[in-house]
Amino acid sequence: MSRSKSAREGTWSLASTETNPLHLFGALPRFDLIEASHVEDGIRSLIETLSCELDELEQNLEPTWAGLIEPLESMGERLGYAWGLVGHLMGVKNGDALREAHAAVQGELVVFGLRQSQSRPLLEGLETLRESDTFSILEGPQRRIIENLLREARHSGVGLAEAPRARFNEIAAELAELGTNFSNHVLDATNAFSFTITDPAEMAGIPESLLALTAQDARSHGADGASASQGPWRITLDAPVLIPFLEHGQSRQRREELYRAYVTRASTGDFDNTKIIEKILALRHEMAVLLGFESYADLSIDSKMAPSILEVENLLEELRSASMAGALGDLAALKEFAATESQSGDDSSSIGTLELWDVTFYAERLREQRFDYSEEALRPYFPLSHVLDGLFAMAKELFGVSIVDADGETSVWHEDVRFFRVLGEGGEPIAAFYLDPYSRSGQKRGGAWMDECLGRNARTQELPVAYLVCNQTPPVDGQPSQMSFDEILTLFHEFGHGLQHMLTRVDFALASGIRNIEWDAVELPSQFMENWCYHRETLLGLSRHVESGDRLPDELFEKIEAARTFRAASQMLRQIYFSSIDLALHARDLESAGEDLFSVQRRIAKTTTVMPPLDEDRFLCSFGHIFAGGYAAGYYSYKWAEVLSADAFSAFEEAGLDDAAAVAETGMRFRETVLALGGGTSPTEVFQAFRGRGPSPEALLRHSGLSPEAS
Ligand SMILES: [Zn+2]
Numbered sequence: 001m002s003r004s005k006s007a008r009e010g011t012w013s014l015a016s017t018e019t020n021p022l023h024l025f026g027a028l029p030r031f032d033l034i035e036a037s038h039v040e041d042g043i044r045s046l047i048e049t050l051s052c053e054l055d056e057l058e059q060n061l062e063p064t065w066a067g068l069i070e071p072l073e074s075m076g077e078r079l080g081y082a083w084g085l086v087g088h089l090m091g092v093k094n095g096d097a098l099r100e101a102h103a104a105v106q107g108e109l110v111v112f113g114l115r116q117s118q119s120r121p122l123l124e125g126l127e128t129l130r131e132s133d134t135f136s137i138l139e140g141p142q143r144r145i146i147e148n149l150l151r152e153a154r155h156s157g158v159g160l161a162e163a164p165r166a167r168f169n170e171i172a173a174e175l176a177e178l179g180t181n182f183s184n185h186v187l188d189a190t191n192a193f194s195f196t197i198t199d200p201a202e203m204a205g206i207p208e209s210l211l212a213l214t215a216q217d218a219r220s221h222g223a224d225g226a227s228a229s230q231g232p233w234r235i236t237l238d239a240p241v242l243i244p245f246l247e248h249g250q251s252r253q254r255r256e257e258l259y260r261a262y263v264t265r266a267s268t269g270d271f272d273n274t275k276i277i278e279k280i281l282a283l284r285h286e287m288a289v290l291l292g293f294e295s296y297a298d299l300s301i302d303s304k305m306a307p308s309i310l311e312v313e314n315l316l317e318e319l320r321s322a323s324m325a326g327a328l329g330d331l332a333a334l335k336e337f338a339a340t341e342s343q344s345g346d347d348s349s350s351i352g353t354l355e356l357w358d359v360t361f362y363a364e365r366l367r368e369q370r371f372d373y374s375e376e377a378l379r380p381y382f383p384l385s386h387v388l389d390g391l392f393a394m395a396k397e398l399f400g401v402s403i404v405d406a407d408g409e410t411s412v413w414h415e416d417v418r419f420f421r422v423l424g425e426g427g428e429p430i431a432a433f434y435l436d437p438y439s440r441s442g443q444k445r446g447g448a449w450m451d452e453c454l455g456r457n458a459r460t461q462e463l464p465v466a467y468l469v470c471n472q473t474p475p476v477d478g479q480p481s482q483m484s485f486d487e488i489l490t491l492f493h494e495f496g497h498g499l500q501h502m503l504t505r506v507d508f509a510l511a512s513g514i515r516n517i518e519w520d521a522v523e524l525p526s527q528f529m530e531n532w533c534y535h536r537e538t539l540l541g542l543s544r545h546v547e548s549g550d551r552l553p554d555e556l557f558e559k560i561e562a563a564r565t566f567r568a569a570s571q572m573l574r575q576i577y578f579s580s581i582d583l584a585l586h587a588r589d590l591e592s593a594g595e596d597l598f599s600v601q602r603r604i605a606k607t608t609t610v611m612p613p614l615d616e617d618r619f620l621c622s623f624g625h626i627f628a629g630g631y632a633a634g635y636y637s638y639k640w641a642e643v644l645s646a647d648a649f650s651a652f653e654e655a656g657l658d659d660a661a662a663v664a665e666t667g668m669r670f671r672e673t674v675l676a677l678g679g680g681t682s683p684t685e686v687f688q689a690f691r692g693r694g695p696s697p698e699a700l701l702r703h704s705g706l707s708p709e710a711s
Helices: 037-060 065-092 096-117 120-131 133-137 140-155 162-192 208-220 239-248 252-263 274-290 296-302 309-343 356-370 375-381 384-399 485-502 524-534 536-542 554-564 568-587 597-608 637-655 660-680 683-691 698-703
Strands: 194-197 233-236 402-405 418-423 429-438 449-454 465-472
Touching: 037 065, 037 096, 037 120, 065 096, 065 120, 065 140, 065 449, 065 465, 120 133, 120 140, 140 296, 140 660, 162 274, 194 252, 208 233, 208 239, 233 239, 239 252, 239 356, 252 356, 274 296, 274 568, 274 597, 296 309, 296 568, 309 356, 309 568, 309 637, 309 698, 356 554, 375 485, 375 554, 384 402, 384 485, 384 536, 384 660, 429 485, 449 485, 465 485, 485 524, 485 660, 524 536, 524 554, 524 637, 524 660, 536 554, 568 597, 568 637, 637 660, 637 683, 637 698, 660 683
Parallel strands: 429 465
Antiparallel strands: 194 233, 402 418, 418 429, 449 465
């Protein structure tokens, strides 16, 4: 099979229709042609082709860039194109036929992926290439690609001798199963808990939308006549019920019941995850030791931007000590507020001691009192089209790129999807992106994301193309879509990821754009963009009231700005509590350290919480991020990347946010470093190149209202 070379000279041809549309590699996808029926044949025949190529490569590989890396790149690109399209459609145009087709071939893909990652000839080829004289004359991004491929191969256990390798594979299989069991237990335990409220007094304070949701749930569980106003209401631990209930439910007793159930999920009976966690931690430790690391945390950090566990611990400690006083202040303010509120008769009883199940409730009341704007009041100021105009104008000012409407130039998967081209200073095409802005129930996954459609590849002259997918409120009754502040933040966030994918200058597909970027650094450009939403001129520039045409009033902006730092110390401390437990559990073998799971939790809680958790708190039993997700010994990444993004934004603050020339100059430097170098250069060097120094947490603390001069 030959590679399609359809993306020459910066344009994409519309590919021919003879072949399976999943095989039109390198061309803009033919969304008008792709059907679920293309998936099984398209993916199977591709796996067959790639398996033959892999055989061929394993037998005859030359340990050179052209003889080893380019074939791997080409295989990865084709698989990424076809399977990426299937994954994309699963996210935005889901349906039974597609889901079945996806499930039918997924297992075969896993098998192929394992075969490649466990290939000894590939590992030996990479090692020979790494040691050869030609390595030193390769370009930096090429060397980094080879180093990272080697690291990945080593971490997959393929380099081990026979006996430890067999044990390694055994552990990997067992860990996969344990992770699935862990998630299933959390799900089952969540589903096993519910109570039904029949007394309207116990639903006092609950917003209309939650009354309707819980009554509907009661109906589907046998309470035929349940209504939003009269009940009964079925209360569960699902986030859309739990969170608003804890925020608004005036019944203190019901809040307590719900809170206790939540923090003890999956910790007893058939769904008890305690033993599973102990097993997971022991196996991870054994796996890391087999690979030559001291602990699983060392193994995790080996592929991160953070240079060592110690550096991560130092950062967490710096943030912890800066947040502690603020968090204690938050708590004192909340206690005082709760005492006054409960006496004013708003609550059913006087509060006495503020308990853990009161915190969310009174924090919400305090927020309402201090910042009495609702997201709904903001929406009319932010019609999508005007927000996009503002965002694109900003991209022009900061990064010198023009974004032009190109709707109709290529097919899309839904009529609401927009297509844009990105042009350089001379009008030359650089990239393109699709924007799928609105939620579509039943078809589209929740949340928001940026994904790649095509990656930049100098060899095949492909230009990058991105998908930006949001789930904002669709247009209603002929009115344009009006955005909440959160929806604007989300759009800016995904656009930031998109910029890094699209403005890359890396010539090698395996490291262009967001590819090959360390886990704890990849949120830099996305969170960086969010910062602009708190800049007065930027946000006001995005606003134009749908009826009056007015800009956002200053007083509303000031409330948004103040809400940013509301209880920021408490939130910071909570993330540090999670990050520190995660690191402590993975940094050594618990058994030989003579400490059990929950004593680690209690030990960390002593220094990272202002209200100690309940003795029976077992939140670790449902901490899916680290036991069933990709965040093991990596939960700190949230804070690590936030330090980078806040510090990057502070370069603009130092230059002067109102000095257009200085902002443009700093923007250009950001483009030429963070956005252009992508995964081709280590993130530490990239940051250094942009900032002229290493990262500092000062800006994050200041933006959170936690630096000495801010308090
Ligand atoms: Zn992100």
